Amino acid sequence: MVLVMGQYSTGKTTFIKYLIEQDFPGSRVGPEPTTDCFTAIMHGETEGIIPGNALTVDPRMPFRNLNPFGNAFLNRFQCAQLPNQVLENISIIDTPGILTAAKRRLSRGYDFPAVLRWFAERVDRIVLLFDAHKLDFSDELTRAFAAVRGYEDKLRVVLNKADRVDSQQLMRVYGALMWSLGKVFPTPEVLRVYVGSFWSEPRRTCDHYQLLDAEEEDLLVDIRHLPRNAAMRKLNDLVKRARLVRAHAHIIGYLKQEMPTIFCKDSKKHNLIYQLPVIFTKIQQQDRVPAGDFPDCTKMQERLLGQDFSKFKVFKPSLMASLDKLLSTDIAKLMPLLQRQDPQRNKPLPGVLDGDFLGTFRPEHFKRHPFKERPPGDDDGGGGNKDPGGGGGGDTTRSSTACVPRDGKVSGTKAKEWMVNTNLPSSVLAHVWRLADVDCDGMLDNEEFALAMHLIEGKLEGHWLPRELPPHLVPPSKRLCESEEEDEEV
Ligand SMILES: Nc1ncnc2c1ncn2[C@@H]1O[C@H](COP(=O)(O)OP(=O)(O)OP(=O)(O)O)[C@@H](O)[C@H]1O
Ligand SMILES: [Ca+2]
Numbered sequence: 001m002v003l004v005m006g007q008y009s010t011g012k013t014t015f016i017k018y019l020i021e022q023d024f025p026g027s028r029v030g031p032e033p034t035t036d037c038f039t040a041i042m043h044g045e046t047e048g049i050i051p052g053n054a055l056t057v058d059p060r061m062p063f064r065n066l067n068p069f070g071n072a073f074l075n076r077f078q079c080a081q082l083p084n085q086v087l088e089n090i091s092i093i094d095t096p097g098i099l100t101a102a103k104r105r106l107s108r109g110y111d112f113p114a115v116l117r118w119f120a121e122r123v124d125r126i127v128l129l130f131d132a133h134k135l136d137f138s139d140e141l142t143r144a145f146a147a148v149r150g151y152e153d154k155l156r157v158v159l160n161k162a163d164r165v166d167s168q169q170l171m172r173v174y175g176a177l178m179w180s181l182g183k184v185f186p187t188p189e190v191l192r193v194y195v196g197s198f199w200s201e202p203r204r205t206c207d208h209y210q211l212l213d214a215e216e217e218d219l220l221v222d223i224r225h226l227p228r229n230a231a232m233r234k235l236n237d238l239v240k241r242a243r244l245v246r247a248h249a250h251i252i253g254y255l256k257q258e259m260p261t262i263f264c265k266d267s268k269k270h271n272l273i274y275q276l277p278v279i280f281t282k283i284q285q286q287d288r289v290p291a292g293d294f295p296d297c298t299k300m301q302e303r304l305l306g307q308d309f310s311k312f313k314v315f316k317p318s319l320m321a322s323l324d325k326l327l328s329t330d331i332a333k334l335m336p337l338l339q340r341q342d343p344q345r346n347k348p349l350p351g352v353l354d355g356d357f358l359g360t361f362r363p364e365h366f367k368r369h370p371f372k373e374r375p376p377g378d379d380d381g382g383g384g385n386k387d388p389g390g391g392g393g394g395d396t397t398r399s400s401t402a403c404v405p406r407d408g409k410v411s412g413t414k415a416k417e418w419m420v421n422t423n424l425p426s427s428v429l430a431h432v433w434r435l436a437d438v439d440c441d442g443m444l445d446n447e448e449f450a451l452a453m454h455l456i457e458g459k460l461e462g463h464w465l466p467r468e469l470p471p472h473l474v475p476p477s478k479r480l481c482e483s484e485e486e487d488e489e490v
Contacts, residue, residue, distance in 0.1 A: 001062075001091045002223065003119045005148075006129030007141055008033040008097025011160045015129065015198045016041060016092050019223070021431070022464050025049050025080045027094070037076045038115065039094040044081025052077030066118065072109035085467065089227040093119055100138040112140070117147040124226050124233055126155045132173050132195070133164040137180050145184040152185055156222060157193040162212055163204040170195065170208060194219040202423035202460065213426055220427065231338045239331060246323055247293040250283045251300070253315025269309050273301050409443040415452065422456055428465070432456055435469045438478045447475030 004012045013029050024041050026049050028034045040055075040063070052074035055063045066077065076096070095116070096108075120126055126148055148155060159177060162170055174195065181191055196216045197203050203212065260268055272279070277297055284291055410418075412433075419429045436444060436452035444452060451473060459465055466473075 001093065001123040002125045002127060003093045003123040004127045005095045005116065006098065008099055010129040010131040011198065012129055013094055016094055018199050020084050020086045022084060024082055026078060033097050033099060035094060036096050037078055040079040041087065041092045041094060042079055042081055043084060043087035045083060047082045050079040050081065055079050069110055069115055073115060098138065098141045098144050113143050113147040116144055120148045120151045124154065124230055125223065126151060127158055128155060129158045129160050130177055132159045132162040132170060135173050135176060142184060152187060152191065155191060156219065157191055158198065159193055159195045161197055162195045163197040163206050167207050200425060200428045203425060205423060216425065235331065235334060235338065242323060242327055243293045247289050249315065249320060250287050250289055252312050254279055254283060255309055256312040256314055259309045265310060273304050276301050409445045410449055412442045415444050422460065424459060428459060431465050438475060447477060451475060
């Protein structure tokens with residue numbers, strides 16, 4: 001699950017559409033604050049919207065304990081379901097834009113940062129968007145940062161719309177962003193900032209065009225690996241939680257044991273709260289609980305104030321023994337099982353997230369040699385002309401003959417040179433290429449070329465590309481050998 005957050009109009013909804021390569025129910029995009037709902041975009045057989053209240057009672061959905069945020073929130077929470085291959089592997093949470101004080105006329109009616117934190121805790125990735133064109137740090141933004149603090153390892157920062165500014169401005173904005181992030185996050189050096197323009201529209205030409213391309217791919221690679229690492233991440237979270245439980249159990253057990261049975265309960269309670277830092281140290285030494293497992297002391301003190309200590313449960317060594325066993329042996333047994341599952345998870349993701357595809361379409365491959373194929377042996381595949389354009393599935397045997405020039409065909413290199421002039425992002429062009437090179441020979445014949453033109457024109461007119469080539473678009477000469485191709489695939 002990926003959480004997408006940021007100031008209003010930074011392009012969150014547009015970013016999501018770019019990832020899933022299609023529109024989703026209930027989405028609106030615009031220059032003013034548009035999204036006012038938390039929307040979980042998930043896979044479903046049919047397209048539709050499930051409202052928040054229904055979501056929290058559905059046992060198949062991971063949203064059941066959002067209930068405490070109340071109706072004000074649940075009325076602003078929904079799930080957009082649609083059949084989409086990307087969503088089979090990844091769910092995405094679109095969030096309402098964070099507003100500047102001037103834009104916020106009404107309060108939201110629910111604890112926005114707390115909801116963000118609820119999601120931040122549970123997702124695999126948090127994508128935080130900024131607008132390079134209009135960078136600013138509002139107070140609600142700073143408060144939202146507090147919500148994701150502690151989850152910096154999941155955080156990826158995106159400096160979006162970077163093609164709208166020139167290189168000099170971009171450097172300034174980047175510097176300002178790092179500076180501001182440094183003030184909010186204690187460890188800004190671990191935050192990765194991706195500079196790009198994450199939408200499927202043509203980019204503006206700018207002198208950092210290649211940088212944007214490389215950065216875009218880096219972020220896509222990161223997201224692409226999420227499903228593979230998700231199980232491991234969950235296990236990691238489980239361990240984290242188990243350790244926290246252990247520390248809490250020791251603390252609560254200690255407090256309970258110190259409480260008098262009859263008199264002066266209240267003063268003893270306050271005394272214990274005051275002593276909490278000392279108690280923490282004591283438990284660390286006595287029970288060998290690492291200091292890093294303890295909760296924040298000040299916060300814990302605040303929380304304890306509202307509790308009745310005499311209602312705390314007595315520390316049970318047998319339960320602690322089970323917890324220790326979980327941490328020391330049970331989890332270790334799970335590891336190999338997760339690794340065994342891996343091959344299945346390695347199956348490539350479709351579309352924009354399909355790595356093989358984008359890899360074959362990196363512009364430097366052909367910008368440097370505009371009129372010839374890459375010389376034999378200069379690629380990592382070794383041995384001969386590796387097809388620069390096609391295959392799509394990384395099938396080297398099929399592509400070994402790809403670059404032999406044949407009459408009436410445009411080579412992949414040349415076609416790409418022409419396609420890149422449209423300024424569409426590489427991921428979109430790679431998609432066009434996959435659809436247009438019907439016979440996967442790394443070249444375009446007349447019909448395939450016309451098909452590529454048609455797809456690009458449609459894209460420029462604002463239509464989404466089809467995921468698979470619909471039968472009526474398959475060039476006539478390719479229709480006959482369809483069954484043959486299927487055999488080949490098998
Ligand atoms: N990469 C981009 N380059 C240029 N403009 C963009 C880009 N991405 C989005 N936009 C434009 O920015 C505006 C805001 O986009 P969008 O509605 O997706 O943002 P949002 O963050 O979801 O906003 P909100 O918080 O209001 O829901 C739209 O007009 C959109 O067309
Ligand atoms: Ca939006």
